Structure formats: C-alpha cells, structure tokens
Amino acid sequence: MRAWLSDNPVMRRELLERWRGRRGFVILTAYLAAVTLLVMGMAWIISSWIHNQAEFSGDGFVAAAGPTMGRGIFENLLALVLFFVLFFTPAYAASQVSGERERRTLSLLQVTLVRPSQIVAGKLLASVAWLLVLIVAAAPIAATGFFMGGVNVSDFVTGLALIVIVAISVAAVALGLSSITRKTTTSIVLTYIFVLSLLIGPLFGALVEAAFRDFEFDNDQRPIALYAEPYYGLADAVGADRFDVFNGDFPSLMLPFAVLLPEPRVALFDEAPAVGREIVVDDFGGVAQDLPGFFPEAPEPEVSRPPVWEITAAIHLLLGALGFLLATRNIQPGRGPRWRMSRAERAELTAATAVTVGPPPLEVAQAALPPMDAGLVEPPPPPPPQQEAP
Amino acid sequence: MTDTLESLAPPPPPMDGPAIEVRGLVKRYGRLTAVNELSMTIPRGGIFGLIGPNGAGKTTTMLSIATLLPYDAGEVRVLGHDPRSDPYAVRRTIGWMPDFFGVYEGLTCAEYLDFFAASYHLARAERAAQVAGLLELVNLSGKRDVDVSGLSRGMQQRLSLARALVHDPEVLILDEPASGLDPRARIELREILLELGSQGHTILVSSHILAELEELCDRVAIMESGRVLAQGTPDEIRGQFLTAGQVTIRVLGDADERERVVAIAAGTGAAATIRADGRIVVELTGGDAEAAALLARLVREGVRVHDFREERGGLEHLFMTVTKGIVG
Numbered sequence: 277m278r279a280w281l282s283d284n285p286v287m288r289r290e291l292l293e294r295w296r297g298r299r300g301f302v303i304l305t306a307y308l309a310a311v312t313l314l315v316m317g318m319a320w321i322i323s324s325w326i327h328n329q330a331e332f333s334g335d336g337f338v339a340a341a342g343p344t345m346g347r348g349i350f351e352n353l354l355a356l357v358l359f360f361v362l363f364f365t366p367a368y369a370a371s372q373v374s375g376e377r378e379r380r381t382l383s384l385l386q387v388t389l390v391r392p393s394q395i396v397a398g399k400l401l402a403s404v405a406w407l408l409v410l411i412v413a414a415a416p417i418a419a420t421g422f423f424m425g426g427v428n429v430s431d432f433v434t435g436l437a438l439i440v441i442v443a444i445s446v447a448a449v450a451l452g453l454s455s456i457t458r459k460t461t462t463s464i465v466l467t468y469i470f471v472l473s474l475l476i477g478p479l480f481g482a483l484v485e486a487a488f489r490d491f492e493f494d495n496d497q498r499p500i501a502l503y504a505e506p507y508y509g510l511a512d513a514v515g516a517d518r519f520d521v522f523n524g525d526f527p528s529l530m531l532p533f534a535v536l537l538p539e540p541r542v543a544l545f546d547e548a549p550a551v552g553r554e555i556v557v558d559d560f561g562g563v564a565q566d567l568p569g570f571f572p573e574a575p576e577p578e579v580s581r582p583p584v585w586e587i588t589a590a591i592h593l594l595l596g597a598l599g600f601l602l603a604t605r606n607i608q609p610g611r612g613p614r615w616r617m618s619r620a621e622r623a624e625l626t627a628a629t630a631v632t633v634g635p636p637p638l639e640v641a642q643a644a645l646p647p648m649d650a651g652l653v654e655p656p657p658p659p660p661p662q663q664e665a666p
Numbered sequence: 667m668t669d670t671l672e673s674l675a676p677p678p679p680p681m682d683g684p685a686i687e688v689r690g691l692v693k694r695y696g697r698l699t700a701v702n703e704l705s706m707t708i709p710r711g712g713i714f715g716l717i718g719p720n721g722a723g724k725t726t727t728m729l730s731i732a733t734l735l736p737y738d739a740g741e742v743r744v745l746g747h748d749p750r751s752d753p754y755a756v757r758r759t760i761g762w763m764p765d766f767f768g769v770y771e772g773l774t775c776a777e778y779l780d781f782f783a784a785s786y787h788l789a790r791a792e793r794a795a796q797v798a799g800l801l802e803l804v805n806l807s808g809k810r811d812v813d814v815s816g817l818s819r820g821m822q823q824r825l826s827l828a829r830a831l832v833h834d835p836e837v838l839i840l841d842e843p844a845s846g847l848d849p850r851a852r853i854e855l856r857e858i859l860l861e862l863g864s865q866g867h868t869i870l871v872s873s874h875i876l877a878e879l880e881e882l883c884d885r886v887a888i889m890e891s892g893r894v895l896a897q898g899t900p901d902e903i904r905g906q907f908l909t910a911g912q913v914t915i916r917v918l919g920d921a922d923e924r925e926r927v928v929a930i931a932a933g934t935g936a937a938a939t940i941r942a943d944g945r946i947v948v949e950l951t952g953g954d955a956e957a958a959a960l961l962a963r964l965v966r967e968g969v970r971v972h973d974f975r976e977e978r979g980g981l982e983h984l985f986m987t988v989t990k991g992i993v994g
Contacts (some may be wrong), residue, residue, distance in 0.1 A: 284782035293772045381768035383734050384829070387757055388785035609753075610736040 285397025286390060287405075290372075294406060305411060311414050314356055315349060322348040322526045344526055346424030351528035352433045353418045354514055358416075358506060361407055362475070366467035369403040369450035371460040372531030373607060378460055386609045394540045396455075396603040400448055407443040409620045411436060428515075434585060435514035442506045442588045445596030446471060458613040478505035491512065495539040496582045509588025538582040683746060685710045685837050685868035686731055687794035693726050693892075700726040701737070702892035708885075709869055713863040715879035716872040717847045717985060718889030724872040725765065727889075728841050732762040744837060758786075761830030765842035767822040769815050775801065775825055777778055779832055786833035800828040802980070804858060820851030827858065838862065840871045842877050876985050888988050896988050903988065913957055915946045915964070916973035923969065930967055934960055 292299060325348075326341045376382035385395060415436060421427030452466040481501025487495070493499075502508050507530065516534035528534075585592040606612040686708040701723040707896055708714045716724050729735035733753040742748065747755040770778060776797050783793040789819050801807045804824035809817065817825060823843060824968070830838060844852045858884060863869050873879050879886060880900070885888050887897035896903045917923055924947040931938035931948045936956070938948040950956045 285781055288784070289770065289773070289777075289781045292777065293770060296772050353952055379770070380764070380766050381770060383764060384768045384782070386734055387732055387760075387762045388782060389754055389757055389787050389833075390785045429758065609734045 284398040286395050287401045292404030308413055317488040318352050325526050342424045343426030346421035347426035348526035348528055350418055350421035350427045350515055351530050355529040356534055357414045358439050362471045362548055365446045366450050366464055369447040370454050370463040370467040372399040372451055373454040374457050374460040374463045392604045392607045395607055399451055404444050411439055431515040438509055438513040438585050438589055442592050445592035448596035449599035450598035455603040455606035455612055478502055498538050503587040504591045509585040512537055512584035533614055540581050633661055680962055684708055687743040689741045690787055693737045700892055704894055706887050706894050706897055709746050710868055711866050712884035713869040715883035715886040717886055718864050719874055720890040723892040724889055725841055728839050747858055759835055760837045760839055761835035763826050763830040771815050774811045775814055778814045782829050785831045800831055804828045820847050832954055838867055838869045857904050863938055867955055903965045913948045914975045918947055918970040927969055
C-alpha cells in the first residue's frame with residue numbers, strides 16, 4: 277500500500293511536473309476567480325429573487341432570506357464544482373498514459389521495477405490530487421451556507437464526498453481510455469465523450485426504462501439508469517429539496533434532478549405500530565406526528581430515505597475500478613494500442629534498408645538490397661492461423 | 667572518478683554461464699517477421715556488438731531481451747532469468763538504453779535520474795550519491811540542475827546511459843547509443859563504454875554504423891533480415907569468411923619497376939594489378955604465409971618496397987563479405 281501512496285515515484289514525479297513553475301498557480305487563480313465571479317453573480321440573482329418574493333409574500337419572507345441565500349449559493353456552487361471536475365479531469369488524466377507513449381517514456385518506466393498497478397495508482401493519485409485542490413479550494417466558498425443558514429454539515433460533507441468519488445472515477449476511466457489509445461488527442465476526445473454520456477446517458481436511459489415500465493413507479497422507486505447520473509446523486513447528497521420553488525426557496529441548478537428524487541418512505545398504519553401516534557397525511561405525502569402528552573414511550577416515526585447518492589457513488593466506484601484495471605492491463609509491455617506498423621513507418625523502413633557502411637561499392641550494395649527488401653517489405657505469407665496458436 | 671566507477675561495478679555474478687542466451691527467437695508484427703529463428707550467445711563480460719542494417723531486427727531482439735516485447739517463439743535467458751516468466755528478475759539485472767531519449771519536461775537532470783533510481787526502489791539516502799556519481803561518470807555534473815529538455819543530443823545520450831546505469835545493472839543493453847552524435851560525443855561515449863566494459867559489465871550494443879563498433883567490441887554478431895549470419899570475435903568471423911586477402915604495395919621507382927612487381931607476384935601464383943595511383947594490388951589466397959613469402963621475394967629481388975599493407979578490411983569489409991556471402 278505504501279508503494280502505491282506515499283512512496284510512489286510516479287506520483288511524486290507527476291506532482292513535481294505539475295506544480296513546478298507558474299502553471300498550477302495560474303490555473304488555480306483563474307479557477308478561483310471564475311468561481312468567485314459565479315458566486316457573486318448568484319448572490320445578486322438570489323437577492324433580487326428574495327426581493328421579488330418579498331413583494332408577494334410581505335416582509336415576513338425576508339426573515340428567511342439568509343437560509344434561502346445560503347442554500348442557493350451552496351447548491352449552485354457544488355453543481356458548478358462538479359461541472360468543473362467533469363470538465364477538467366479529461367484534460368489532465370486522459371493524457372497520462374498516451375502522453376507517456378508519445379514522449380516515449382513509457383518503455384523507460386516499464387523496464388524499471390515499478391509495477392503496472394503502481395504506475396496507474398501514481399497517475400491516478402496525481403490527477404485526483406489536482407482535482408482535490410480544485411474541490412477543496414471551492415469548499416470555503418461553499419461553506420458560506422453555514423453562517424447564512426440553510427445548510428447543515430452533513431449535506432456539505434456528503435456533497436463534497438460524492439464529488440470526490442466522481443472525480444476519482446472519471447480520472448480512472450480517463451486513464452483507462454488513455455491506455456488504449458495511441459494519441460493523446462484521441463484519448464481526450466474519448467474521455468469527453470464518456471463524460472458527456474455520463475451526464476446525458478442516464479437521462480435517456482431513464483426515459484427508455486420508464487417507457488418499458490409504462491411509466492409506472494412506486495413513490496420510492498425510480499429508473500435504475502438515473503442513479504448513474506452524477507447530478508442526480510449530488511442533488512440527493514446535498515439534501516436538495518424537491519419542493520423548493522413552492523416553498524419560496526430559490527430554485528437551484530439541481531432542481532431538475534431534485535424533483536426526480538424518490539419520495540421518502542413513511543411507515544404507515546399497516547407497517548408501523550400505530551400506538552400513540554397519528555399519521556397526518558398532507559398534500560405531499562405523510563408526516564407522522566406524535567400525539568403530545570400521550571404515550572411518551574412511543575417510537576419515533578420511521579421516515580426512511582431511500583438511498584440515492586450511495587448508489588451513485590457505488591456505480592462510479594465500479595466504473596473507476598474498471599478504468600483502473602483497464603489501464604493496469606494496457607500499461608504492460610506489449611499491451612495497449614497494437615504495436616503495428618503504420619503505412620508511413622513501413623515506407624520508412626523500406627527506404628532505410630540501405631546499409632550505412634560508408635561508401636560501399638555500388639554493385640555490392642545493390643546485390644545486398646533485394647533480398648533484404650524481400651524479407652522486410654514483402655514477408656513470406658504467414659502460416660495459417662491454426663498453426664500460429666500453440 | 668575512480669571512486670565513482672568502482673561504486674558502479676556490478677555485483678559478482680550469481681552463477682556461471684553466458685550473460686545472455688537467445689535460442690530460436692521469433693517475433694512477427696502482423697505479416698512481417700522481424701526476427702526469424704534468431705540464436706546467439708553473449709558471454710559474460712566484455713562488449714558484444716550487434717551489427718545490421720536498419721530493419722534487420724536488432725531493436726526487436728533487444729526489446730525481447732529487455733522484457734519489453736512479448737515474442738512469438740524461442741527462449742531467452744538473461745543471467746539465467748526468463749524475461750517471460752520472471753521479468754522483474756531480468757529488469758533488475760539489465761540497464762536498457764533505447765535509441766531515443768524519453769523526455770519528461772520540467773525535470774532537471776538530477777531529478778530525472780532520481781526518479782528512475784526511485785523506480786528501481788533505491789532508498790532515498792542512496793539515491794543522492796548514486797545520481798551524483800552517475801552525472802560525474804557521464805560528464806554531466808555541470809548540468810545537474812538543467813532542464814533535461816534543454817540538453818544537446820550528445821548530453822541526452824549520456825544522460826540516457828546514466829539512466830540505464832542507475833541501479834548498477836550487470837548487463838547493459840544499448841540500442842544505437844551513438845546514433846546522431848557528432849564525432850566528439852561519439853568518442854566520449856566510446857570511452858565511457860570501454861571503461862564500463864573493463865569493469866566487468868556485459869554490454870550488448872547495436873549499431874548500423876560498423877566503424878562505431880569496430881573499436882569497441884570484443885565479439886560481434888552480424889544480423890540481417892531477422893537472423894544472425896555470423897557471430898564471434900571479429901578475427902573468428904574473418905577466419906570464417908575471409909579466406910582471400912588483399913595486399914597493397916607501393917614501391918620506389920617508375921612504371922617498369924611496378925611491372926616487375928606484377929611479374930614477381932605472378933611468379934608466386936598471385937594475381938596483381940596496377941592502380942592508376944601507382945599502387946599495386948595483389949590478391950592472395952594463401953593467407954599470412956603467402957604475404958610474408960611475397961614480401962621476402964620482393965626484397966630479395968631488390969625491389970624498394972616502402973609500403974606493404976594488408977587490406978583485410980575492418981568490420982565494414984567483413985560485413986559486406988558476410989552479407990554478400992549469404993544473401994548475394
């Protein structure tokens with residue numbers, strides 16, 4: 277384990293390369309500037325929303341201005357951080373293996389005693405370290421919700437944890453894709469396609485699934501494909517409220533996903549001991565209330581939240597593990613993109629068959645050439661495949 | 667300098683037998699057979715040259731030995747280890763220098779070597795001394811803190827060699843180490859290799875430039891189209907392939923005198939021709955004894971010989987003869 281983490285030369289070198297000079301400083305500054313501007317813009321939008329709502333609801337609404345502002349900034353900011361993570365990861369992680377191939381350093385690494393899994397782990401940790409910096413740098417801004425109200429610590433922690441998990445997963449998949457491509461540009465494109473399908477795919481998948489089920493779902497049941505959607509998981513992790521708009525809260529970027537969250541399961545009469553409690557069914561479901569003064573030993577109402585972000589995290593960890601295995605497999609000597617000669621390389625080889633032996637007698641060089649050509653350019657027909665396989 | 671070199675001396679060999687043994691190696695890239703039933707034995711110690719034109723399969727052979735390329739058939743042993751079943755044991759004993767320089771931008775020479783030393787599991791405390799010693803060996807101490815991407819080609823090659831030596835391997839596999847170097851850098855590299863060879867390292871070095879290997883190698887293998895055509899010491903190969911020799915003679919005197927030499931040579935049964943520049947070229951078939959007899963005869967006849975040179979040809983000549991002999 278130590279060889280994977282602290283004592284991993286690949287990770288140390290990646291970090292050194294990444295953070296040396298002004299590049300890290302410039303990117304981080306630009307990122308924080310963008311985040312700050314977006315948060316300021318959001319604060320402006322939310323405050324005008326609050327003023328607007330106050331005109332309808334009267335001055336009483338202004339009392340809830342702090343929590344509304346805090347929630348709004350918190351949810352929108354985390355949505356943006358997740359977007360940045362999904363946007364930045366391919367650019368960095370996708371070049372990690374193919375870049376080594378292009379720089380021709382991969383074989384230098386393969387011939388050392390570093391294990392393939394160590395190489396991939398080092399690269400993954402270096403990529404994730406960078407994403408962690410982006411996430412952690414935005415955390416204090418997201419934490420403004422704590423003093424404005426409307427956000428509790430567990431929303432904050434689970435939200436950031438899910439973003440970190442998605443970051444690790446996307447980075448690992450990017451490494452996997454990077455290990456099967458010859459060119460960095462190809463692996464970056466593939467990784468962006470993956471990220472894009474991660475964002476949009478589950479929505480289409482959910483629609484298809486819903487169609488197959490004739491759009492019949494229980495209250496706590498949702499299409500399985502939806503759980504792969506990072507924003508769906510995030511909406512649940514940060515405790516986004518599906519009824520924000522109707523409560524007068526500011527609708528965050530997560531609202532479209534929050535309204536799709538499964539409804540909390542409430543223990544009704546037939547499921548829970550009804551002794552000493554009363555179920556008040558309101559418009560939005562059921563809320564169990566204790567009858568004051570009676571039966572103080574009565575159990576708490578069992579409102580169980582169906583797991584969502586946990587499933588999203590598990591799906592992403594699985595994807596990440598697959599990416600990691602793919603990269604580990606393809607980083608081994610002789611694996612990865614087929615070591616096949618391109619037409620250009622073949623032509624070069626044909627041209628290069630002349631022996632560099634000073635100025636040889638012309639007839640000797642010519643005498644030596646044709647058989648060489650015959651051996652190299654037009655090899656004898658390969659043996660039948662069944663003979664090739666031992 | 668001597669301290670440095672001593673610290674680089676490989677550990678005593680764990681067993682007897684050749685350093686590298688290759689039997690029936692076959693490697694195909696699709697329809698192309700790059701290495702075809704190649705066999706060679708590289709004894710322990712000394713410098714072994716692999717000569718052949720581009721595309722002869724030198725690099726493929728070296729990659730197979732260095733555990734970097736799965737081959738289709740055959741057996742390879744490096745100090746008794748099998749690259750297929752025990753690649754890490756092979757990697758521990760070999761230092762591989764490819765025919766290109768892999769650059770990590772933004773690393774200094776010292777950091778570059780330190781990274782590879784760490785990749786060979788050298789402890790942090792050992793690494794600093796090792797890196798300093800290697801930079802000294804390859805004359806790059808002054809470039810310690812210079813970015814590797816800013817090095818000249820010659821310096822890159824030397825740094826690459828230092829990288830291959832970073833874990834004190836017993837066997838060195840150097841693929842075209844001198845390609846693209848200017849004459850001065852080439853001589854510097856040769857000196858380093860001779861130094862390493864004299865310390866007991868086994869060095870396998872490839873080149874398509876024969877002059878490069880001639881001054882360097884104890885033994886050579888001549889490769890073409892994925893096969894070894896001949897191997898042994900240059901003398902052995904000469905003895906095997908060069909039964910005929912050539913003597914160039916220059917004498918004082920006019921054209922008549924030269925005609926007289928031709929006549930004398932003809933008397934011994936050798937064919938002689940006079941070149942336009944006045945040199946007389948005699949084709950010999952009887953080896954050294956015949957050459958000595960011819961010279962004695964000329965002197966006895968009163969010919970004033972001032973140059974009598976055997977044109978055995980170096981590896982270059984040998985190479986042309988060997989490849990022509992087989993494929994021509």
